[in-house]
Structure formats: C-alpha cells, structure tokens
Amino acid sequence: MPPRSERARRRPRVVKVTLATLLGVAAAACAFLAWSTIMPGTSFQGAPPPLDARELGFERELRADVAQLAGVIGERNHANPAALERARDHLEREMKAAGHAPRRLGHDIAGQRADNLEVELRGSSRPAEIVVVGAHYDSAMGAPGADDNASGAAALLALARAFAGARPERTLRFVAFVDEEPPYFWTEAMGSLVYAKQCRARGEAIVAMLSLESLGYFRDDPGSQRYPFPLDLVYPSAGDFVAFVGNSASRGLVRESVGLFRGRARVPSEGAALPGFIPGVGWSDQWSFWQQGYPALMVTDTAPFRNPHYHTAGDSPETIDYARLARVVEGLRGLIGALALAAP
Secondary structure, X not given: OOOHHHHHHHHHHHHHHHHHHHHHHHHHHHHHHHHHHOOXXXXXXXXXXXXXXXXXXXXXXXXXXXXXXXXXXOOOOOOOHHHHXXXXXXXXXXXXXXXXXXXXXEEEEOOEEEEEEEEEEOOOOEEEEEEEEEEEOOOOOOOOOHHHHHHHHHHHHHHHHHOOOOOEOEEEXXXXXXOOOOOOOOOOOOHHHHHXXXXXXXXXXXXXXXXXXXXXXXOOOOOOOOOOOOHHHOOOOOOOOEEEEEEHHHXXXXXXXXXXXXXXXXXXXXXXXXXXOOOOOOOOOHHHHHHOOOOEEEEEOOHHHOOOOOOOOOOOHHHOOHHHHHHHHHHHHHHHHHHHEOOO
C-alpha cells in the first residue's frame, strides 16, 4: 500500500474520473432519449374547430361500431366463442357493405377455429410494397373492451370504408386480427403473429405496419397520463394526445408517420421509437411484425397508462370520446394516404 500522502494525491483524480464517467453516461442517455423522442412537425395545440362533415361521418360510424362490438356483443374471446364469431361476422359484413371482398384467414387454436380478416387493395405501380393497417377485435377476459379494442377495430372499419375504391400505388391491406389478448398474447397462437409469419414465408415486402390499439380514451386534466421512467421526463402529464410508438428499428417509420399525421390532424400527437423492453412498447400487434423483421408501430391512447377501465368490466362504450376518436381517424386517413396513395 502506498504511503498516506500518495493515497491523498490520488483520491481527487479517482473522483474526477468517476464524475466524468457519470457525466458521460448521463449525456449518452440524454442523447438517446432525444434520438428516440424528438419528432418532426408540431403537435396540434389549442381548441380544435368543430368537426367537419367527414369527421362527423366518422364519429357516427365509430359510435355505431363500438356500440355493436362492446355493447351488443360484449366480451369476445375464445372463452366466449359465439361472441368472438359475432364480432368477426360484424367486421366482415361491414367490409363487404363498403364494397370490399374480405378474406377469412383461419387457423386452429386448441381445436377452435380462429380467423384473421383481410381486405387488400392491390398497388398499381409498386404492388410488391405493402402497407398493413391492423387492429385486433378480441377483448380481454371479463371486459367488453370498448377502448381495448373496439375503438381500434371501429377505426379500422372507418378507414377501410374511406379507402374503398381507392387506387393505391403500394398495396394497402386492412387486417382485423384475432387473439391478441391473454392467454395468446406474445405466443405462437397470437393472430397477428400467425399473419406476419405467413407474410414472411411468402417473402412479402411489408414497408409499414400500423397497429390501431386503444384509441378512444382521452383526458385533459394534469396527472391523467402516466409513463414508465424516464418517459415521464419528456411527455405531457395530460392524456389528451394520441401516441405513435415503435421499436428502435422502426424509428424511420415512426418519424415519417408522426410528421405526416401532424400535417393533417387536429388532435395532439406524440411519438417515440424505443427499445422493446420498455413496458408498453410492444404491447400490441406491432410486436408480431417486429418478430419477422418488419417496420411497425402502434397508434394508441396508451391504454393502461391512461385508462382506469383497462381490462375491466368498466371498459364500456360510454367511456369513449367519439369526437376525438374521429379526429384521430381523419388524421390517420391522411397519413395512410400519404404512405400508400399517389395523391394523398
């Protein structure tokens, strides 16, 4: 051991090195957080104007479809197979009524049939490039699932209606997924994972996947929005916005989508491209597409980080803010048009 005087001379230098290391780590963390969360465009601010004619139409459609899925049909999953089939049939009828030809893509789950539903608009000039817009239509056990996820399924229907007859440059698909909720969540039986694997097996080039997940619950009061650390240091405390959430590999799609949405939407929006291990980042069907190497993101009201009725009997149609949901759908219509159409 060196003499005391030598140890005293060395101690400050050790402290300086340690402090420099800590500062370097903090700087790197801040830089990564900025890389992950700073998005193009400006989020909508202030009081929005009244709903326009198209938004009013969306509002009526959304209200009717959520009432059917979460009110008339209610809890829909393999514990309630008749209800799950009724939900599938409702989506199928509405797609057909809009002029589409939906396909049932069935697979077996423990001896029960499970169906994804797909509508495809073949691309004109770039058909090999595929944009997928999807939402799951099952609900959690014991929950009628108005926000999770009748709101997403209703938005999917509204968008499918809006694009009926369109001629996209890229191939555009609207897909209703089965079995997103537990016990199938993050398993081989998850409907969106079955679908994404089929796409990969065919060698399909999915250039963008948007998962519509829990879109209809909004609150303006401070403290109504929660986050996993450190996102609470970055984002607003009021749950009045819609979020675009992807993994780090999907950062380009997240940034493009947020920028396009902000250029068209009259509802606040936030975006993040984060590591998949952060709680909530992979909590929907976009996760399935990540497993197959496709760029994908979730569009969401953040579900359990905002909605106290999440996965409970209280997730009922009257808790949905249909006007703001309509504004989200209108913003998504413009975003999807820009991703897939020659003239958005």
